[in-house]
Each structure stands twice: as C-alpha cells, then as structure tokens.
Amino acid sequence: MAILDAGIRLSPPQAGDRGPQALVVLILCAALLLMMIIASLTVGASGTSLLQALFTWASGEQIGLREKVILFDIRAPRTLLGALVGASLAVSGAVMQGLFRNPLADPGLVGVSAGAGLGAILAIVLGGLLPAGIAAVAGMYTIPIAAFLGGWASTLLLYRIATRKGRTSVAVMLLAGIALGALTGAIAGVLVYIADDNQLRDLTFWGLGSLAGATWTKLLVAGPLMILALSTMPFLARGLDALTLGEATAWHLGIPVQRMKNIAILTVACATGASVAVSGGIGFVGIVVPHLLRLTIGPSHKFLLPISALLGAAFLLAADMVSRVIVAPSELPIGIITATIGGPFFLFVLLRSRGVLDI
C-alpha cells in the first residue's frame, strides 16, 4: 500500500498534469495483477503449485492427472473468472459514479445488484416450481440466468422511469433506484421468509458471494458479457470526464450525452448482471477501488477506468486467495473477505486524506 500512500502525497503535482503519475500506477497495477494471477494459480487447499508443475514439465516429466485437474479445471477458470468479476465490479462502480456525478454511487445503489439478487433468490426459492422441461434445460444455470435477467430487467425499468423525451434525469434515476432497491428487498424478504432450511443455507452462501463454483462453462457464459462491458471504456472515458461539468456542458463540449449515458447504463447492467450471476453479491469492490484510485491519480476516467479494472481484478484475486486458505480445506465466502479488508481500509484512507483533498 506504499504506492497508494506515495500517490496521495504526490497528488496533485505542481504542473497540474497527473498523466505521468497515472501511467506509473497503471504499470504497477498491471504488475500486481500478474503477480496475483500467478499466486492464485499457485495457492490452494491441495498444496499443488504452479511452479512445481512448471518445474516438473520443464524437466521433461509428465504432470500428474491430479495436478492437471487442479490447475486447469479448478484454479485456472476460477482465477480468470475472479479477475473478470473484480474488473467488472470496479469498472461498474467507476462508471456509475461518473454517470451520477457522485463518488458514492454504486450499482448497488440504483437497484441493478438488487434486481440481479432478486432474480437469484427467486430461482433458489421457487426454482422447484419450474416446469420440468424448463428446469431440465436450464439445469445448473437456473440461478445465473435468473440473476442476469433480474439485473437486466431492473435496469430497463429504471431507465424507462427516469427517461422522458429522450433525456435521462440522473436525480429521478437515483431516487427510483432507491425505491426499486427497497421494493426488491421487500420481495426478497418474503421469499427468504417462506424458504426452507436448505434454501436458506444456499441463500446465505450466495448472498455473501463466492467464486467457488467457477467452471470453464460459467466463464464462457459470463465472460463475453463482462469483456463486452469492459470494452466500452475508451468511449465512456471522454464522456464521463465531460459529464463532471454537468450534462448541459458535456453536450456543449461535443459529447453525444444521451448516447453516452445509454452505453454507460448498458455497460453497468452487463458487468453487474454477469458478475452477480456467477459470483453472488460481492460488495465493496465497486466503491473502494475507484475511490482509492481517485485519491492517487485524480478523477480523469481515461486512467481511472482501465486502472480500476486492473486493481479490481487484483483485489478480488487476493481476497479469493485469502478465502481459500484461511479456513482450508473449507472456504469462507469471498464477500466476507472483501468487506473485512475493504471497509476498514477505506475508512483509514478516508480519514487520512480528509484534510488533504476535498472529498
């Protein structure tokens, strides 16, 4: 964390240009992510190590079937999924904050996560009522599909409510998001109330979030959506920067504001829906990562979005490793880890920098 501390002291530099500083942080975060990917492939309950396997392979011997299965079928998809989910959550947070011009906005705030969560809970509690044909086809994907549809539906509904005559009111969207969040929470509460003991256990585990169920198939289902969402970053960066001056001024600066906002909303729906679908409710990444970076490199989205993706991915992989080893051979839900690390650290940085920056 020395990097972040140094950044706070450096920011803002005399020249007013934080680009070079951001470039350094970008390289450091990329290196950190690489280290986390290697570590994530190495660390685990089984004691199998990537380095050991590489060593075996390099010395011309066969890698054992057990090692192969653990490395390629368990750790590799889990690592990739963890990196993608971390990047998606962090970028969703940063985009949402830029869109709402509020550093505390989060997909959780406008009901996207709540909608996705309701979908998942519906599937867990009422999934047994599905016609046998549909249940057979959906199979193990019932919960992910329901979560994704829930996130998607709540975003669309919210968008319909907040958009009039082609203009989206951020204030109405924010307020409607709070109302929608309360409503979905109430429905979810009823479902939890009627759930039986087994379902309650599933609900609790899902609600805290986990990457334990990662498979190549899950990665293939959710990965493209998350990659699609992340690919909008270069277009969104300029628009969100302009939007910090307000919607009218962004338009005066030549940004097609309405189109930009549509893409931002779709990006968030895609990234959050897909993340919630495969990993449950992992909190704090979307709010901590962009916040820390803004304190370090400034608020320009040109750097904030890509570096958020890198740091979010590295952060989630680190949290996942802790969740795997801390009570090995069992696992803690990753949401507990992100909140335990994220909460106090966030408060610490906030308190330290309160006098330095206007936040």
Place this chain on the structure above:
Amino acid sequence: MLIATNINVSLGKTAILHGVNFEGQAGHVTAIVGPNGSGKTTLLKAMTGELPYTGSILLDQEDVKAIPAPALAARRAVLPQNAGLAFPFTVLEVVRLGLIAGLGSNDSTLPRRALEHVGLAGYEGRLYHALSGGEQQRCQLARVLVQVWEPTRDGKPSWLFLDEPVSALDIGHQLEVMEIARSFANNGGGVIAVMHDLNLTSMFADRILLMKNGRRVVQGDAQHVLTDDHLSGAYGCRVRVNVAPTQHCHVPYILPQVANLR
C-alpha cells in the same frame, strides 16, 4: 450570423419566452440585457441548443437543431452561469476538458496559453475546488476559449456564448475578460453575452438586446437601446443616461436616479 426568429420556450406549463427575435453578427459583441427573470439565460440556452424551443435558430444559415453535438461544439463554445464540478480536477485538467471532443486544435500548449490569457498562469496544479469564485469563473473561461481558440476557422466564424461572464469578478478582471471577448470579435468571431452591468455593456457591446418578461423590448446599438425611457421602463427604476466622450466615440453611461442618497 446568428438569427433567432419567433422563439418560444416553455418550462413545464410556464411560458418563459414569447416570440423573441434576435440577431448576432460575427465580428460583433452582442449583449443580452434585462431585469432578473426576463428570459436572458433561457434565450441563450435555446440558442446553444440546450433547451427545446419552437421557432427557428440559424447559425451561419444552418438550423441549430440539425447540427450534431460534435460539429456544433467545433463551432461554438458556451460559458454557463454556474459550472459545478463533480470530482477534484486540477485547473489544467478542467481547461483540457475544452479539447475533449478532439475537434479543434490538438496543440498541447493551448490550455496553458489560455490560462495565461485569463490571468491564471501558475495555477495549473491547483485543485479547481480550492479556487475562489472569480478564479473558477476565469478557469471556466479558459476552458471555453480552448474549445474555439481560432475566432474563424475554414472561413467560418467561431462563436462564444457567455452567460454573465463577469458576475463574480472584480473591476480589473471584468475589464480583462471583456477585452478577451472584444478581441475575439475583432478577429472575426461572434460573441453573445448575457450581461448585468449596463456600463460594461455600453463600453464593449456593438449591439444590445433589451428584454423584459420574456419579450424583446428593443435591439440595436448602445445609443439606440440605452435610453432613459427604455431602461426605466424595463428595469422599473429611474435612470439617467449620459454620454461620456472617449478617444474614439461617445459611450453612454448609466446613472441611477435615487431619491435618498447620502
């Protein structure tokens, strides 16, 4: 040439502008004056395409509604009355936002030159939020200036729309900013400015539109518009317009007529 014909604007069910006509010319500073709530800012917002309106607004013979946002941004820049900023950008980063659409010059020295122009050289690394109100206003002006740095481009004029550009400034900086606007117009650009200070308006504007209750009272040059009758009628107070001889011409100046002076 900017020609607005029969402009009506309603906000909700309230009609704000009633059939306003307006003309602004390239090479001129055209001021819009009038009492609070007379519709000056609303007219400016309609002309910059920010508010929906009925009627026709032609910018150099093109319908403003038909020009896409990026093309419009390359031809005109807008200084709003209150520009908030959501995140802690530095002064240099704010000014660079003027180049964000990548339409104008990609000269990377432009933001620093613009800051020098508005008297904020050396402020590049300061946080925008830490500036005083007047400094923020000049920082925003620098951002607007980098967007349309050349007063004319490809034979067409560039336009500056300024909503009360000097409202937060001391007299020295007021004159500095008005001189920037003047020199932009003298070099072939068009400037449309909503103004409160009638004496500054008289000194710097070629043409003046006087508004009251969402209607045009009169438009013309200073001598024609700034008269005792027009001003007393529009502002609802007694004023006396005198003429101050300057080096080049006679400039009307306005003296309020108040019963209880010290």
